[in-house]
Amino acid sequence: xxxxxxxxxxxxxxxxxxxxxxxxxxxxxxxxxxxxxxxxxxxxxxxxxxxxxxxxxxxxxxxxxxxxxxxxxxxxxxxxxxxxxxxxxxxxxxxxxxxxxxxxxxxxxxxxxxxxxxxxxxxxxxxxxxxxxxxxxxxxxxxxxxxxxxxxxxxxxxxxxxxxxxxxxxxxxxxxxxx
Numbered sequence: 001x002x003x004x005x006x007x008x009x010x011x012x013x014x015x016x017x018x019x020x021x022x023x024x025x026x027x028x029x030x031x032x033x034x035x036x037x038x039x040x041x042x043x044x045x046x047x048x049x050x051x052x053x054x055x056x057x058x059x060x061x062x063x064x065x066x067x068x069x070x071x072x073x074x075x076x077x078x079x080x081x082x083x084x085x086x087x088x089x090x091x092x093x094x095x096x097x098x099x100x101x102x103x104x105x106x107x108x109x110x111x112x113x114x115x116x117x118x119x120x121x122x123x124x125x126x127x128x129x130x131x132x133x134x135x136x137x138x139x140x141x142x143x144x145x146x147x148x149x150x151x152x153x154x155x156x157x158x159x160x161x162x163x164x165x166x167x168x169x170x171x172x173x174x175x176x177x178x179x
Contacts, residue, residue, distance in 0.1 A: 001127050004160050006134040006178075007170030014049065014084050016168065016175055017131045021080040027057040028081045028126075030071050032089035034063040049084070063092050065113040068120070075126030086132035086160070090114075090153055100145045114156050122163040132157050134169060 003020055007013030021027050031049075036042055050059070062068040068089060075081045083089075093099075093113045099106035121128055136154045141147045161167045167178040 001166070002121060002124075002164040003129045003166040003168065004157070004164040005129065005131050005168045005170065005175075006157060008134055008137070011170040012173040013131050013133075013170040015052065016170055017082055017084065017129045018053065020129050021082055021127065023054050024056065026079045027054075028071060028075060028079060029053055029057050029059045030062050030068060030081060030083040031059055032063055032068065032083065032085060032092070033061075034088070034092055035061075063089070064096065065089075065093055065116065069116055072120040072124045072126070072128065075124055075128075077125040078127075080127040080129065081124065082129045082131070084131040086117075086130060086156065087135070087153055089117075090156060091149070094149065094152065100148065102144070102148060110152065114152075114159070117156070118159045118163060121160060130160060130164070132160070 003017070005013050005017040005020070007016075031046070033042075033046060035046065053059070060067075060071055062071050062083075068083065072081060072083075090110075093110055097106040097109040097113075099110050121130065133153065134157070135150045141150055161179070164179075169176045169178055
């Protein structure tokens with residue numbers, strides 16, 4: 001079973017996704033965020049996520065494409081994997097590829113990482129729960145990089161939804177079943 005949980009900022013998507021896996025299971029929580037020692041607010045957000053998780057869950061930091069694919073490939077069939085979240089993962093992929101200026105070669109690198117992620121999710125033997133931001137419901141971003149991010153994440157979300165059994169959208173803390 002693969003689930004994709006989408007939502008806007010502070011929609012409750014992460015907490016809802018955490019509720020989709022049994023609390024007593026050997027959950028592998030995959031944190032995709034990159035830590036920044038000089039960003040106290042970001043570190044506080046990470047700490048709140050960590051405090052909310054059961055002690056029995058194993059946290060794996062996988063901020064890059066290769067480590068995320070490896071976790072999905074190595075997951076055992078009975079142990080759930082929760083990936084939170086794909087927007088921060090994609091930001092890192094765009095950063096690493098130097099794609100913010102829309103260089104075609106860099107965008108090809110981003111596309112190959114997204115292809116590999118979709119394939120890894122599709123092939124995983126584990127119960128997989130993915131969390132991602134839904135960024136296509138608002139205004140058109142005013143910056144070139146903002147539009148790139150919205151377009152790339154929207155495309156990635158659609159591709160992942162195609163290989164997931166369940167797709168949920170969180171609005172104001174309320175889950176809406178899309179599929």
